[in-house]
Amino acid sequence: MFGGGRAPILVLSQNTKRESGRKVQLDNINAGKQIADVIRTCLGPQAMLKMLMDPMGGIVMTNDGNAILREITVQHPAAKSMIEIARTQDEEVGDGTTSVIVLAGEMMVAAEQFLEQQMHPTIIIRQYRQALEDMVQLLEGPLSVPVDRNDKQALSQVVCICSASFLILYCPKFMINVWSDLAVNIALDAVNTVLLEENGRVEVDIKRYAKVEKIPGGSIEESQILKGVMINKDVTHPKMRRYIKNPRIVLLDCGLEYKKGESQTNVEIVGDADFTRLLEIEEEYVKRQCDDIIALKPDVVITEKGVSDLAQHFLMKANITAIRRLRKSDNNRVARACGATIVNRTEELQESDVGTGAGLFEIKKLGDEYFCFITECKNPKACTIILRGASKDILNETERNLQDALQVARNIMLSPRLVPGGGAIEMAVAQRLLQKTTHGPYAALAHALEIIPRTLAQNCGANTIRTLTALRAKHASYTDTTKPCTWGIDGETGELVEMDKKGLWEPLAVKLQTYKTAVETAILLLRIDDIVSGSKKNKDGGNEPPTPREMQETQATAE
Incomplete structure (x- = not known):
């Protein structure tokens, strides 16, 4: 689907007919939609797995959005930009890689109807930016709740959500519960160990000072964290x-x-005594x-x-x-x-x-x-996490799962505010935005947020239309403006539940980064009206691609 697709190319020559910018924008939207469709089924606790085969014949089975997109080969430049945002999201907050791709794809699709109505992209972008500003204000204000860094039980509930997606393929049900509890304790202990407070500033560098060592053999419950x-x-x-x-x-x-001498060093030896x-x-x-x-x-x-x-x-x-x-x-x-x-x-x-x-x-x-x-x-301000498992495949998936838990614990320590999970925060934000206007790109972006609860309902086999209609009704009838409506979708059963009673919360930092990255990516791709590929004419008058040597010379000149 991706490998064979060619990007629309604009070659600057007299014989080339220039393609319209509108067609390129629609192609970019289609490429983003295809990337989002690939990993849409990987969202939520009932996520499906993708089997990845590398060129060497190795096989990896995972539902981690970033790991999947790293292995996909695409040729369309807009699709490459979509894959890049998953990597950015992973490096910044370590979670929400699947959500950011799904949201960015849906936001681009939401703009398609306005492009077909001959609305200028700049108008769409202006309203998208305004919607993003309003979203950030809502999330940092009434739609998030503070959490105490020292309340281990509250922190454990949040981190546990991340480790709930451990591979059911590898483990029986009781083993998943054992691993979830163990991963939560390991993640919180690791973050508290490497946490450093200086001059009122909190620093948590888990990448350098919380090393994960994978040792094949033994069982998962033998995994542990060393205070050293x-x-x-x-x-x-x-x-x-x-x-x-x-x-x-x-x-x-x-x-x-x-220290031996350098290559220019000369030593003259006359007799045995000199060598001695x-x-x-x-x-x-x-x-x-x-x-x-x-x-x-x-x-x-x-x-x-x-x-x-x-x-x-x-x-x-x-x-x-x-x-x-x-x-x-x-x-x-x-x-x-x-x-x-x-x-x-x-x-x-x-x-x-x-x-x-x-x-x-x-x-x-x-x-x-x-x-x-x-x-x-x-x-100790550094620690080592020892992971044990039956095979390298299990260890690799366990490590990916643990890294998510570590990043969530880190995000809460740095920004101790939470938002309800299960699509509740997306519906709450959409409802607040739609109170301002119900038409135009601004409202379309608000409706695009509903893709998260809709996908959760789809992935657990629920009736999507009936579930979403009931969820909208719950949020529309909610009148308290000082705290968020916590009605959302239970990702395991597809039923409507109150997230505060269920204990399903997510870090505010992840949601903020997800929305910012998704909207900015949609804006960036909507601003593109042509894709230009540099080439030169051959002796027959046609165009031929530059040689590797010419590409190197061009790059050296640019630098």
Whole structure:
């Protein structure tokens, strides 16, 4: 459907007939609608799965909108823009990737009738922008409710919604319930662990400091969060200690080995004594480095570079355990967990650089590999989440599911306001917008919001027309303007329920980002009236595409 479709191309030559801008706009709308139709069935707790096959023959089954769109190959530029907004949504708030595509597609379809009536796109865009401003005001005002960051039960209910879509294909019902509870606790613990408050500003960097390690084997309920760091490394020498209580940890960004000369270095050796002296210089350099470390009496030395055999010998004699070739990101996590400072030169080591915040250092074997555990930390600002599962497919889907839960917990910590889920907030916003006007693009955008409750009803097999009519009636008869109407659709049964009684809430940050991204994308694609492709004439007078070399030269000139 996508791979073979060609974009409308405008070639600037005398023989080419220029296509009208209206046709291009309608083509863009059609491309956006097709992308939205692909993942519409992936919305809600009763979402269907998509089977993705990569070029290497691997198979992935998932209902994650962003993961699906990453694998789809499209040629239409408007369709590529739609796929890009799912990636943007995922990077910004980590949730709502399916909703933003479905909404953007429906908002573009809503503009189609006005284009066919020869209304200028600028008028449509102006009313869309006004509707977006009104939506943001409503969401930040009466249609959202505050939540206490310290109320763990309220937070757990919100995060639980995200982990409710774990693959039913892989798990029996009781296992899904076990995983949902476990994922919620892991997500909240991880966010509280890495949360950093400085000068009244809250920072939650789960991407850098909440590492997820997937280890095949065991069962899902064996997954856990460590108040510390786990690294896929073993000690450098077999006789070094592998279990240390209350370790003193030194972190280095330099190698414990002799620095070889550069390629331009020349050394003239006249006799045996000269060569022996060279070896002595190397040994003295390494010994001096080790002496600098030993002077602080650490138990563990971790470096991002190499550790030579000679350095291992000196450290082992001093009863010091060494781990080498650590990633920079892992080293930063260890520094946050145990309170150590990463040092670039051994000569600069001081007592204040030694990390003493860890309670236990040990090496364990999980599966076929050895892992280093630095745990029982007093005040860890970094953590590691260990996921266990029967196969890599289950682990990958579990990780995607957990990342959603982590992002939701993070969003609530940064912006502690909630809106009702199950399509209730979309119907409430649409109802408020329609009170201002019932015609034109402004009202069409309000009606486009109803695609979310309609899709939820469709995906769980309910009667769509009857359900939506009843839901509209509930919202139309609601008179309290100080708080949102919480009537929505239960995504599992298709029945109308009050979301506050059901406990289905979503973070305000996700909804705001979803609406902003969807409306801005619709506006952007409506502003396009031509798609231009650069080409040159060949000897026969026809057009031929530029060669890769010409493309590189053009890019270099532009830069």
